Amino acid sequence: MPLSIQKLANRLTFRQLQVFKAVYDLKSYSKAGDLLGLTQPAVSSQVRHLEQALGMPMFEYVGRKLYCTAAGEEMAACVRSVFQELADMQNRLAALEGRVAGDLKLVAVSTAQYVVPYLLRSFLQLNPQVNVSVAVVNRATALQRLNDNSDDLVIMGMVPPDRPLTSLPFLDNELVPIVPAGHPLLEQEVVAPQDFLNSQLLTRETGSGSRLALEVYCQQHRLKIEPTMELGSNDAVKHAVLAGLGVAVVPKLSVLSELALGSLQALNITGFPLRRSWCVVYPQARHPTPAMQAFIDYIQQNIAQFERLFRRLGS
Numbered sequence: 001m002p003l004s005i006q007k008l009a010n011r012l013t014f015r016q017l018q019v020f021k022a023v024y025d026l027k028s029y030s031k032a033g034d035l036l037g038l039t040q041p042a043v044s045s046q047v048r049h050l051e052q053a054l055g056m057p058m059f060e061y062v063g064r065k066l067y068c069t070a071a072g073e074e075m076a077a078c079v080r081s082v083f084q085e086l087a088d089m090q091n092r093l094a095a096l097e098g099r100v101a102g103d104l105k106l107v108a109v110s111t112a113q114y115v116v117p118y119l120l121r122s123f124l125q126l127n128p129q130v131n132v133s134v135a136v137v138n139r140a141t142a143l144q145r146l147n148d149n150s151d152d153l154v155i156m157g158m159v160p161p162d163r164p165l166t167s168l169p170f171l172d173n174e175l176v177p178i179v180p181a182g183h184p185l186l187e188q189e190v191v192a193p194q195d196f197l198n199s200q201l202l203t204r205e206t207g208s209g210s211r212l213a214l215e216v217y218c219q220q221h222r223l224k225i226e227p228t229m230e231l232g233s234n235d236a237v238k239h240a241v242l243a244g245l246g247v248a249v250v251p252k253l254s255v256l257s258e259l260a261l262g263s264l265q266a267l268n269i270t271g272f273p274l275r276r277s278w279c280v281v282y283p284q285a286r287h288p289t290p291a292m293q294a295f296i297d298y299i300q301q302n303i304a305q306f307e308r309l310f311r312r313l314g315s
Contacts, residue, residue: 011053017079019046020058024076027066050075101129104291108134109142109156110233111173111209112278114253116155118309123298130291138232140207149283152292157209157276164284169277170299171306174252175213176266176273180244183265191267194223200246202237203227210234213274214249221271238264249274256313 022032023043033043051058058072068076087102108116113136120132137145142154146165159167177196185191185199197218204211218225228246231237234254241248242263252273258264266273280299282288288296299306 012050016046016050016053017082019043020050020075021079021083023047023059023066024068024072024079027068029066100127100290100294102131102289102291104130104132104153104289104295105151106132106134106295107142107145107151107154108136109139109154109209110136111157111251111254112155114251115171115278115310119155119299119306122302123295126298127291127294130294138205138207139209139212146281146283149286152282152289153295154281155278156281157278158212159279159281165281166284167279167281168296168299169279170303171278171310173276173278174273175210175249175276176252176255177247177249177269178238178241178255178259178264178266179247180241181263181265183247185247185267186265189268191269193221193269193271196247196267196269197223197225200228201225202229202231202240202246202248204234204237205230205232209276210249210251213276217271217274253310253313 019032019036019038022035023029026032026035029043029047030040032038033040036043038046047058054071054075056071057069058075059066060069061067090101106116116134120134124130124132135151139156139158142156143160145151146154146163157173159165177191179185179199183199185196188195203214215225217223229240231240234250237248237250238255238258240246241250242258249272252259252266255264259266280296282292
C-alpha cells in the first residue's frame with residue numbers, strides 16, 4: 001500500500017534526492033561520489049535508503065553497466081521538477097532584493113569561443129551571483145541543443161532562418177584568408193579568389209559556421225571550392241596552415257597572435273574579409289529567466305563597447 005505524502009516526506013531527505021540526481025545523471029555511483037565529495041559506499045547507502053522509503057529499486061546493473069529502472073525514471077522527473085522549483089524560488093527571492101541570481105547556461109560555437117570571455121568579464125562583475133557555465137560545441141551540436149531547448153542561450157553566427165528563434169546580433173565576425181609566412185601567393189599584390197581556393201584549401205567540417213560562410217561566398221561568386229583536407233576545429237585548421245599543409249579562411253580573432261608575429265599572413269583578396277555577425281540566440285517560445293534577461297540586456301546595452309574592444313584587439 002502506498003505511503004501517505006506525510007509519511008513519505010518524513011522518510012525522504014534532500015541529500016537523498018541530491019545523491020539520486022547525481023547517480024542518475026552520471027550513471028555511476030563512484031562518479032556521483034566524486035562529484036558530491038562522498039565515498040561510493042556512502043552514495044550506495046543514500047540510494048538504498050531512498051529505495052527503502054519508496055519501496056522500489058531506482059537502479060539496476062546489467063552486466064557491469066548501471067541502468068535506471070522505470071520507477072527511477074519517474075523519480076528522476078520528480079527530482080528535476082523539485083530542483084527547478086528551488087532554482088526558480090532562489091531567483092525570485094533575489095529579484096525581490098533587486099539582485100540577479102541563478103544559473104546561466106551558455107553554448108558557444110567554436111568560432112565564438114574567442115569572444116565569450118570578453119562578454120562575461122564585465123557581466124559577472126555586475127552580476128556576481130549568477131553562476132555561468134559555457135559549453136563550446138560545433139554548429140551541428142549547437143543547432144541540436146537549440147532544438148532540444150537544453151540551454152539558456154546560444155552564441156553563434158549564421159542563424160538558420162527556417163527556425164522559430166529569437167536572435168540578437170552584437171558583433172562582426174571577420175573571416176580572413178590566411179597563408180603561412182613565405183607562401184608564394186604573398187608575392188602577388190592582389191590574389192584572385194580562385195587561385196587562393198586552388199592552393200590546397202583547408203576547411204572546417206561540413207556544416208560549421210565558417211565553412212558555411214565560405215560556401216555561400218563561393219556560390220554567390222560562382223567559385224569552385226574543393227578542400228584538400230577537413231579539420232574539426234579552428235585551432236586544428238590554424239596549426240595545419242602553420243605546418244604548411246595549405247591555406248584557409250578562419251575567424252580573425254582566432255589568429256591574432258600569429259598575424260602579429262608574422263607566422264601567418266592575411267591575403268588581399270576581393271570580397272574578403274567575409275563579414276558575418278555573432279548572435280545571441282534562443283527559441284522564441286522560451287521565456288527568459290532573470291539571469292538570461294540580464295545577459296541579453298547587458299549585450300544590447302554594450303554593443304558599441306564590444307565593437308570598440310574587438311576593433312582594438314584586431315588592429
